[in-house]
Each structure stands twice: as structure tokens, then as C-alpha cells.
Amino acid sequence: MSRKRVHLAAHFPGVNNTTVWTDPRSGSQIDFASFVHLAKTAERGKLDFFFLAEGLRLREIKGRVHDLDVVGRPESLTVLSALAAVTDRLGLAATVNTTFNEPYELARRLSTLDHLSGGRAGWNVVTTSDAFTGANFRRGGYLDRADRYERAAEFVRLSRKLWDSWRPDAVAADPTTGTFVRPGAVGHVEHRGAHFSVEGRFTLPRGPQGHPVVIQAGESDEGREFAAAHADVIFSPHGGLEEGKRFYADVKRRLARYGRAPHQLKIMPAATFALGDTAEEAAENAAVIRRRQVGPQTAIAFLEQVWGRDLSGLDPEGPLPDIEPDLSEGVSQGRVPIKDRAAVAAKWRALAEEKGLSIRELVIEVTGRQTFVGTPEGVARQIDAYVQADAADGFVLVPHLTPGGLDEFVDRVVPLLQERRVFRADYTGATLRDHLELT
Numbered sequence: 001m002s003r004k005r006v007h008l009a010a011h012f013p014g015v016n017n018t019t020v021w022t023d024p025r026s027g028s029q030i031d032f033a034s035f036v037h038l039a040k041t042a043e044r045g046k047l048d049f050f051f052l053a054e055g056l057r058l059r060e061i062k063g064r065v066h067d068l069d070v071v072g073r074p075e076s077l078t079v080l081s082a083l084a085a086v087t088d089r090l091g092l093a094a095t096v097n098t099t100f101n102e103p104y105e106l107a108r109r110l111s112t113l114d115h116l117s118g119g120r121a122g123w124n125v126v127t128t129s130d131a132f133t134g135a136n137f138r139r140g141g142y143l144d145r146a147d148r149y150e151r152a153a154e155f156v157r158l159s160r161k162l163w164d165s166w167r168p169d170a171v172a173a174d175p176t177t178g179t180f181v182r183p184g185a186v187g188h189v190e191h192r193g194a195h196f197s198v199e200g201r202f203t204l205p206r207g208p209q210g211h212p213v214v215i216q217a218g219e220s221d222e223g224r225e226f227a228a229a230h231a232d233v234i235f236s237p238h239g240g241l242e243e244g245k246r247f248y249a250d251v252k253r254r255l256a257r258y259g260r261a262p263h264q265l266k267i268m269p270a271a272t273f274a275l276g277d278t279a280e281e282a283a284e285n286a287a288v289i290r291r292r293q294v295g296p297q298t299a300i301a302f303l304e305q306v307w308g309r310d311l312s313g314l315d316p317e318g319p320l321p322d323i324e325p326d327l328s329e330g331v332s333q334g335r336v337p338i339k340d341r342a343a344v345a346a347k348w349r350a351l352a353e354e355k356g357l358s359i360r361e362l363v364i365e366v367t368g369r370q371t372f373v374g375t376p377e378g379v380a381r382q383i384d385a386y387v388q389a390d391a392a393d394g395f396v397l398v399p400h401l402t403p404g405g406l407d408e409f410v411d412r413v414v415p416l417l418q419e420r421r422v423f424r425a426d427y428t429g430a431t432l433r434d435h436l437e438l439t
Helices: 032-044 076-083 103-117 145-163 221-230 241-258 279-293 296-307 341-355 359-366 376-388 407-412 414-419
Strands: 007-011 049-052 091-097 121-126 171-174 178-181 189-192 197-200 213-217 233-235 273-275 372-374 394-397
Touching: 007 032, 032 049, 032 076, 032 407, 049 076, 049 121, 076 091, 076 103, 091 103, 091 213, 103 121, 103 145, 103 197, 121 145, 145 189, 145 221, 213 221, 221 233, 221 241, 241 376, 273 279, 273 376, 273 407, 279 359, 279 372, 296 341, 296 359, 341 359, 372 376, 376 394, 376 414, 407 414
Parallel strands: 007 049, 007 394, 049 091, 091 121, 121 213, 213 233, 273 372
Antiparallel strands: 171 178, 189 197
């Protein structure tokens, strides 16, 4: 029986508290050289794509910007268009919001990236439900959860209609007159829907890969259904092996109702890593990284999101507060709200008492840890095991350093995956769809 191929992508770090900003090796989030370094490292490792997140408003805690989040990162599609000129094969994917953009304009920008890169564009489709972000836009306000997924689905359908409106043979070459567009090859698009009304002709011919690859992030039931209907890749939170297998089976099962086969949607959870020459050294490195990711300020900020109170007077190395959460309103804006904060607080209190954890130790415990920890051989074995067990088709790697955090993985883990014959030795196709085996 042949072994499944592992798919890998690289996420440019800096969102939430993943990045260890205090490390002297941590570089700029604005300097183009940072983007070039990580993208070229990913391409050197033959990864499928390079992935940028998006934020449409700076997140706030108690009305102040929490300075461990990215402040001032350039707009993603602009960055990726520039990276198209300094990379050859690497896919280039951007998170772009469907709540506060328009289909015609975004379809045009994504198609432009696809043409500039020779068919390497990807679009991570996200929605926004909060009025805090909406205040930055003319329309303002927000959409209910069901409405924002409905809008996103219509957005994607209309974008594909625009991308498909030119016949594949629309552009031709004549030795005497040069390049021309065949008569009747540019279709007229008419769309009347619940959220959009568009009539006209698209300005660009069909891209090199037909459509940019569509990525969806999330794990809710609505998100899973959206991915099954519309996405080529689902970028999901990472759980344990058994949790991953359940998620994988559930999403793949949903594809049939949309006339799709399992291989037409790749499931690629986010994954962090910590390496060492021995298992013990790797575990120590992982513990150091986690403690540096969750500094005193971040620990209190996480606690305040659950408690809904100003807890700045507490000692992060001390115990949880005796007071109960204020459930009337939160103190954080621009983040996905925490559901059932009373239950979360009770769970956290029980865990802290059971293990004797301080506030900071508790936040380190409950906010995740390195996904893959071990020697390069051990990490390669873990990744391969997840993919062969149908817990994932691959992973989106999120290093803890900008921009050099991916270097060690590419230098030490990728060659071992290649030795196992589960990861490509070189690119065999030109487009992102080729890399993801979606064609």
C-alpha cells in the first residue's frame, strides 16, 4: 500500500502570542527582507505555500493595544505580489476578509496575484462578526453568524463566476498583430443575490491555475460545512491524534453531499515545533519557548479575557483571584469572544488547584504548547504518523521566531521526511494546485 504524501506550508508568525519578541533573533514585521527570508526558506524546503494572516483592526485590552500582537504589518496581497518576483514555485496565500470587501475588487486582486506568480495564488476566506472591526469601514456594524457565512459563500461563488467568465482560449497570439482577445471570449457576468448585485465584464483572463486555491480557517459546524462546499484546504486548530482523526473523518464525510471526492480538500492544521539533539533537550527548549511566549503581561491579559475584569494589580506568579468573573461584558475587543466564560473560569480554577499553578503557569498550561517536540527524527516520525493515520493531510508550520524560525525545520526535519519518501524532493509542478495535488 502506497504511503500518503505529507503537505507542508509556512505561516509568517506574529499573531497572538506565538512570536517570542524578546529573542535577539526576532526581526521586523515590516521590513520586506523578513518576508523574503521566510518565503525563500519555505521554497528551499519545497513547501507547498507561504501563508499570511490578516488583521483589520488592532486588538485591544481595556481600550489599549496589547503590544504582543502585530502592529503595523503591511497589507497581505501587496506583500505577496512582491514575493512573487523573488520566488519561483512557492504558493502565496493571504487571509482576506469577505465581510468588509467586495467580490469584484478582491477577485481582481487575487487574479492579478495568480497571473504575476504564474499560478501560485491562494485565498484564506475569513469572516468577521464584531462591530468593533466594522467601525473601521463605511458600512460599519456586523453580521450575525449565519449571515456572515451566507455572505462568504455567495462571495466565493461570485468570485469563481468572475474568474470563469473568460474562455480558456480567450487570449491568442498572432505573428503579425501580436496578442489579441478572441471575439466573444469575454463573458458578461450577471449576478443577483442576497448580498451582492454585479453586472459587467471581468477585466482579466482566466488565471494560470483557473481559480486561486481557496482556504478556510475554523472548526465550527458552519465552518466545516463551508469548507466541504467551497474550500480546497481547511486550516484548522490542531488537537491530539484521536481528535484529529475525528475532525478529518467528519469533514471528509461531508464532501460527498457536494459531489466532491476526499482528495479535493486538504486538511492542514496549524502546528508549532521545538527541536533538540535529544528528546530531553527538545522538551526543555519547548518549555523555555512557552514561558517566553506567555510573559507576565500576556498571562494577565488572557485571564482578564475570561474574568471580564481589570486584573492588572495581580501578581502573574501568584494564585488566581478569589473574585468570580464579571459576565456582563468583556474587556477584550477584536478577538473571537470566549464562550461560556463562567464554565471556563471554573475549569481553570479546578486545574490550578489540582496542579498548584500560578496565573502564568495556568495560562501556559491552557493556551497550548508546541505541537511537535523532539529530535528531528522524532518530529519527522510524528508528522508522518499523523498523516498516515488520516488525522491530517499535512500541517501549516508556525515558527516562534521572525524571520528565521523555519530554518532549523527545513534544514533538519524536511530531509528526513524526504528520506521516508513522504515529502517531495523537488517541485514537480508550477502551480499551487499542482503542489497540493488538487488538479
